[in-house]
Amino acid sequence: MALAKEQKVLAPVSKGYKSFVFEEVTDAKNISLKYIPTILPPKKYFMPQYETLVEYDITSEKARAVVESCAMVIFGVHTCDLAGIQCLNMVFAEKPKDANYLIKKSKAAIIGIECNEYCDEYASCTMMGNHLPDGGYDLFFTDLGDYFIVAIHTQLGDDLVTKTGLFTDVQPEHLKALKELREKKKKIFKNEVGLDKKEIENLFDKSFKSKVWDDLDNRCLACGNCTNVCPTCYCFDVVDEPNFDLKTGRRYRAWDSCQNEPFAKVAGGESFREKRGWRQRHRYYRKFKYPLTKYSKFFCTGCGRCSRTCMAQINLKETLSFLKEENK
Amino acid sequence: MTKQILESSEYEIKKAKIIRTKKMTSKEKLFEITLLNGEELGHDPGQFVEVSIFGVGEAPLSLSSSPTKEGSFEICVREVGKLTAVLNKLEAGAHIGIRGPFGKGFPLRRLEGNDLILIAGGIGIVPLRSLINYVIDNRRDFGKVSVLLGCKTPQNMLFGDEIKMWDERLDINFLCTIDKSDPDWKGNVGLITLLIPKVDADPSRTFAVIVGPPVMYKFVIAELIAKGIPDSQIIVSLERHMKCGLGKCGHCQIDNVYCCQDGPVFSYDQIKHLREAI
Numbered sequence: 195m196a197l198a199k200e201q202k203v204l205a206p207v208s209k210g211y212k213s214f215v216f217e218e219v220t221d222a223k224n225i226s227l228k229y230i231p232t233i234l235p236p237k238k239y240f241m242p243q244y245e246t247l248v249e250y251d252i253t254s255e256k257a258r259a260v261v262e263s264c265a266m267v268i269f270g271v272h273t274c275d276l277a278g279i280q281c282l283n284m285v286f287a288e289k290p291k292d293a294n295y296l297i298k299k300s301k302a303a304i305i306g307i308e309c310n311e312y313c314d315e316y317a318s319c320t321m322m323g324n325h326l327p328d329g330g331y332d333l334f335f336t337d338l339g340d341y342f343i344v345a346i347h348t349q350l351g352d353d354l355v356t357k358t359g360l361f362t363d364v365q366p367e368h369l370k371a372l373k374e375l376r377e378k379k380k381k382i383f384k385n386e387v388g389l390d391k392k393e394i395e396n397l398f399d400k401s402f403k404s405k406v407w408d409d410l411d412n413r414c415l416a417c418g419n420c421t422n423v424c425p426t427c428y429c430f431d432v433v434d435e436p437n438f439d440l441k442t443g444r445r446y447r448a449w450d451s452c453q454n455e456p457f458a459k460v461a462g463g464e465s466f467r468e469k470r471g472w473r474q475r476h477r478y479y480r481k482f483k484y485p486l487t488k489y490s491k492f493f494c495t496g497c498g499r500c501s502r503t504c505m506a507q508i509n510l511k512e513t514l515s516f517l518k519e520e521n522k
Numbered sequence: 523m524t525k526q527i528l529e530s531s532e533y534e535i536k537k538a539k540i541i542r543t544k545k546m547t548s549k550e551k552l553f554e555i556t557l558l559n560g561e562e563l564g565h566d567p568g569q570f571v572e573v574s575i576f577g578v579g580e581a582p583l584s585l586s587s588s589p590t591k592e593g594s595f596e597i598c599v600r601e602v603g604k605l606t607a608v609l610n611k612l613e614a615g616a617h618i619g620i621r622g623p624f625g626k627g628f629p630l631r632r633l634e635g636n637d638l639i640l641i642a643g644g645i646g647i648v649p650l651r652s653l654i655n656y657v658i659d660n661r662r663d664f665g666k667v668s669v670l671l672g673c674k675t676p677q678n679m680l681f682g683d684e685i686k687m688w689d690e691r692l693d694i695n696f697l698c699t700i701d702k703s704d705p706d707w708k709g710n711v712g713l714i715t716l717l718i719p720k721v722d723a724d725p726s727r728t729f730a731v732i733v734g735p736p737v738m739y740k741f742v743i744a745e746l747i748a749k750g751i752p753d754s755q756i757i758v759s760l761e762r763h764m765k766c767g768l769g770k771c772g773h774c775q776i777d778n779v780y781c782c783q784d785g786p787v788f789s790y791d792q793i794k795h796l797r798e799a800i
Binding site: 288 | 762
């Protein structure tokens, strides 16, 4: 925990039965390295649930755009969440750029960790190709039993390794062990839905009128849990909050959800996604179809959080299997 | 956490002053606004701004004046929500905040040299007025121009004085209808679709521009297609709740398109395959 003396270190911590969160740690023994995806993904550090955008003073008619940020090391990020961060990086770097997100992101060092085994039955990371590291980190740790092998991806990562002085040079046997682990993983990590990633776009092209959306219409409770826990959902609301003096206050953004009925409503009263099934469909299309056009990337990381959290047991793997069957 | 003041942020507002207001109906009010830094807003007809009153919030509102009118711009506001309720109580001299202009306006360069059918339903006249007055101020650059207007009742009609002027001009074919008959009304009665067959148009060189309530589009578009006007020459401005104006917050999304950045003005061929559009 040499790092924690110098800066804020955030890592997965157990909160009881199958519940983990990313939070600040000062003692390494509190970190849970074997964890299933945290309740909220690490996006909360770059795009907090509530974030001040502007502070205002009505009396002096002053308003200033602000960002609150701090240097941090996020330790122990799974490959699915690394993929999620990479998605959001694209969204907020797209013009017009979002200064608040980009400044927060620029102050973070990200240390990934490899999953040697499945977290649970909800994950579909193999289908999305996110069970193996594919960038998005400064350092990447793989547990090889008695030691960790660390991939250095950036200069910032190299500086961290040098500063802590805990690491020795890699030897050929270490690389061999890593290769063996990856081979072993091939046997464990199999496409969870049996759906080739290349087929997904075509499948969604044909599925706008699928019966599955009627089924979800009957089941969805429109609670918005699925979007809140999603590592690539970023929709928000912008709200003013006056202070008690009624002269000063702040304009902040807060996470919003396309699953809420008023989300796509306009002043005249029309709601463009009135039915829960339509809103669920919108969520799925925002993961598997629409971002392909704009970012050439799927916005589902396969982390399984939406299915794990759903009170109505709406399961992403089941939805995709249903679509696959329907289009056989 | 350290707090830093951003030198440039998309959420920064430009301070502006209301220089004139005019009550249009019981619900709608016109505001003439100027930026306090003395700069022009620099908008295109069809674009919108986020109007901001600190402590209340922001709302996306259509620009109603043509950019040919210099020194100030106009919005016409119907009281429907929190921000508009507060805004409509403000009078000349009050300060507000502006972000924008945002979005893609009407495709002026494509419209130039062609005949135009400009169609407004109800409050759709507010954004369309920016184009109508632009066309009037650059009248030589356009072919035959028809303006078609539909309202619920004569009392709902906005910009009455200006409409009278459009009606009197020889270089504009102005047609108007109200939904339900009224003792004081001597003109057409019925839906706006009834006016379209009355316009004599050469489909190959005619562009139609439609702004109105969401329910109006599919009926008007069907009429225009029946007239032979190609999809690429039917221009629509779609209403959605543009919360951030920056293509991020998600509220205005239609399929994969962000209305605030990719629109609100689209040609019909751009959006007819979008299943949530019309």
